[in-house]
Amino acid sequence: MGVRRAAKRVDDFLTETVGEAIAEVILNLLACALLGCLALIAYLSWSYNPRLTLAGVGLLSLTLAHGGWKSFRAPVKGRRRGLAALTVAIFTLAAMTSLFLLLYATGCDCL
Secondary structure, three states: OHHHHHHHHHHHHHHHHHHHHHHHHHHHHHHHHHHHHHHHHHHHHHHHOHHHHHHHHHHHHHHHHHHHHHHHOOOOOOOOOOHHHHHHHHHHHHHHHHHHHHHHHHHOOOO
């Protein structure tokens, strides 16, 4: 009975290890693809119209700044509505994407 239990535990360990390795590879590939897409978007935008690109980056920066300001300031009674909710959602999405790229794209060998 002890041999079967030991074999089952070894099987579970190997399955978990292989699953984690495959998940790590998939996340690294996803991070490299996302980083490449972001670089391609920036390149194509700049080659199409540099002024419009700078205006878009400025607008995105203002949106992220407003979202960060609304996220980290003292909570006001009630819920966030309208523009504040939208900018907080955009800020949160950008922060999560940045954290994902920081954790996984640093191991990307495409750079």
